[in-house]
Amino acid sequence: VTSAPHAVPPARLTRPTGGSIVLALSGWVALALTFLPGGSVPRAAGAFAFLLFCPGAALVRHWPDKDRLARSVLAVAISMALAVLVSQGLTLAGTTSARLALVVLSIVTSIAAILPTGLGRERSTPS
């Protein structure tokens, strides 16, 4: 019952990771893209990618389950649900500004992406 363990490069431990920085910035990039001409490919791609994935992906970092599939599915589902709730909430509040909705979602995304995940990481070492 053996096999050869061998030295591998030490894993990177720095946080936040590149992924979370990208997530934190994603909403603001999508916001910047809305100043491009309507219907341009980067603008449309940015809008779809952000609304369908990013807010959920940032929040899912704090989900207590590391299963990749579950995390991806939740990222999409939560993103879509938040798009509904934020747009509907703002409509009920009497405003229909898409950029305002994007700012709200971007703030949520940035905070969730930057906050340390913490879960399961502060456990005591054996004693």
Add this chain to the structure above:
Amino acid sequence: MAGPTRPTAGEKVTSIAPAPPSPLDLSESNQGGEQRLGLCVVICAYTEARWALLVRAVQSAFAQTMAPSQVVVVIDHCPALLRRARQELTGLIGPGDERLTIIANTGQSGLADARNTGIGAARAELVAFLDDDAEADADWLMQLGEAYRDPAVVATGGRVVADWEAGRPGWFPPEFDWVVGCTYRGLPEALAPVRNVIGANMSFRRDALLDVGGFHTGLGRVGTRPLGCEETELCIRLASHQQGQRILYEPAAIVHHHVPASRATWAYFRSRCYAEGLSKAKVRSLAGAESALSSERSYLLTTIPRGIGLAWQRGLPARQSAARAIAIVLGVVATGLGYVVGRIRKPDDDTAPNETALSRAVGVVGVAALPLALVLWWLALQHVPLSRMTDIGLVSVLPLTFWAALGALAVGFAITVTRRRSSSARLGAYIVALIVVLHATPELLYGTLQYAWAWKHVSLINDIFQHGRITGHPTGQLAAYQAWPGFFTANSLLLKLTGWTSALSYASWGPLFFNVLYLGPLIMIFRRFTADGRLIWTAVWFFYLGNWVGQDYLSPQAFSYFLYLVVIAICLRWYSPDGIPLRGSGTTTTVPTLQHEPRNRAAILLCIAVLVAAIACSHQLTPFMLISAAVVLVVFRRSSERLLPLVVAALTVGWIVYSSRGFLDSNLHSILASIGHPGANTNSSFISLSDASRGQVLVAKVDRVLSASLWLLAAVGLWRRRRNTRADLPLLLLALSPIPLVLMSNYGGEMVFRVYLFSLPFVAFFAAAAFFPSAKASSSWRWTAGLVALSVVLLAAFSFSYYGDEQVNYFTPQEVQAGQWLTAHAPRGSFVVGPTGDLPWPYKNVQWYTEYWFAMDAKSSRQALLAHPVRTLSNDLTDSSHKASFLVFTRAQTAMVNSQGMMPAGSTAHIEQTVLGSGRFRVVFHNADATILVPARPGARP
């Protein structure tokens, strides 16, 4: 080193002390406020022959400077050993020492499940494994535990020193000490990251083990063949599971491993090297070449040449040096040979390791069928004469190549799924290809948006886009949209951000988009109930073959159905009272969830609340389906979260009270009237077959047969999985949970279809279970052939059901032009009359029109119209108080009237001709597929 077990037929573990109910059921550990802290040592044993060694191992585990919080001895299917251990070990350690747990392996026999059982019984945060023939140094645990101060470390292994029973043979090269399960020359001399640890001396974070599903049962020693590598494969999975997780080697944590004389032989050396090659091939097929062989490359290129050199330099007798060098070379050759054989053999099927040429050829078909299907499909799309479509829809014009593509998919999928160890990626590719072929075909052929409803949804999105809300008078269907606008509002946000001006830009990709989206939660749900990939993927396959009801276009239903599936997947995984099943360790093993930790509980509930809130403000029916599902799960104690139905109901009712009261006020009467008339509610969903065209009768019959077949197949599957009934209960309940809603509302005649849709995922699971009820179920060619045959039949039936109404659902570019003309020229307050509402409305004002569809009116009105079309229509159009009136005839309307038998065949053409010839109407728009008329008399307008 714990090794293989040879269970005899009928062997049964006699329970002496209470053992856990299932290998990894840790429910005990979460009760009574016990905390998982400290370190647990797991020792697996399978034979009484090594009793003395086992006693030494256990004693050494208790004699640590850093005492373990628990020592678990797992007896692998050996009742005699279990009895002896329970009688004697307790006495040795000291009666009353509750740290010692002796249990039987409740999984399959073998080291992997024995270890999984140990993980299940562990009540500590860290789990260390010691072989039953090994003895640990006193500071072993302390050295291992030290490394975990770094939170990124998930596993630590230590040094395993060979304790040769008969002395080390002179020829045995230290570079090959791994042959006897020990640390070999070439490993780091100080604490260092490694790819994997050694089985005889290793430790893990228990949560990390649970996250990746424990040890893989397909590896390890089986029978007399000393395979292995299960810890390598586990470590590869651990490392790839989350970026940044580290596995360390701490040479100061020392264990002495007994090496019996029988293993210090050439025969064992050769056989073990060969087996290592076989195992490496298997690990490679599971983990990929890069991770499986990364260490071996450097071992081969550095350690081995150096070893050959050292054999000559150490001042050994020349004969011994030569023997060592030869042993090294032979070891490398034997391992390489094993690897090559393992790669060629491609052990897709554990039960038939010796593949015949025939089965290999079948495997090639499984691989080649996918690209073949896609090529055939592409060819099929090149020439489809849409204008020749009849009342059986697309089926009437799809060329042979399309059917060949579906056949190739069915054959390829069935072959791939029945071969054990087929990669999920390949099966996933088949499913995605199926979705693309079934749901991209209409979009690619038409170039226009299908479904009148989809056009309506696009216009509502555009309306919110322009006005911030759905304008128009809150009556009828429009009131429902105004009461549940969430999906449309979100789409208008998307529209604004993209800078497009109409949702028409993306609406036609709706079916493809939503069907791909369903894949994720479906797999999550199925994986909760089985580790058998064949069952999971076949269930997914059946779901797509059965999803013919056409509720997957750009609609609140398609959107909220996705969220519904996700909520169900979360509930099944996190609220299971039995815990989460561990993958790769049989079908019955479970571990408790982290659901009881307050922070997790809050996070899960909050997540569900967000999803349910989005559903509640988007769709009127789905929240009630969800309430029904939540209620049955809680009532039958299949959900540990009792608040679930309350949360769903509160959000649903809260939204209705807040926003939708107007709709309920005006519709409450009809909803109440339909309650208690289940017959009416079920019958109203089907078209009246007595009037419909022959093609539509056929389509409707195929619908019913397809739906009924899946339910029947599910009944067979339920019976074949009868041993799992308790574990499967949530699926059964969820399959039945939508049914009560039939009694409550007819939902515009749609309810039976919606109930079918919401039951479908769970029905599909049981339908697949008819083929693969358990991991042990046969995968023989008969099942492959059966699955191919059934898939072909279901694909044909699906095509009839799903594409059967396409003559009505498809709009030609000419019809779209007519719709554009109408909405551009008909002012708000216009009166639009036509046979049916089956129109592509790319309109701005549709919610401000009054519509009258004469073919859908009461029978007496239809008869009056047929008798005197000119007089009736002219009265209708001129006596109104509307701003303007329009009479519309289109191809799709006529197709709908004829296929559903709303009026005798040819009626609309007759009415149109009569009206045209009467001189009382003026043609304002005309093309090949549409005519729009207005009353000729100027006095028509008030």
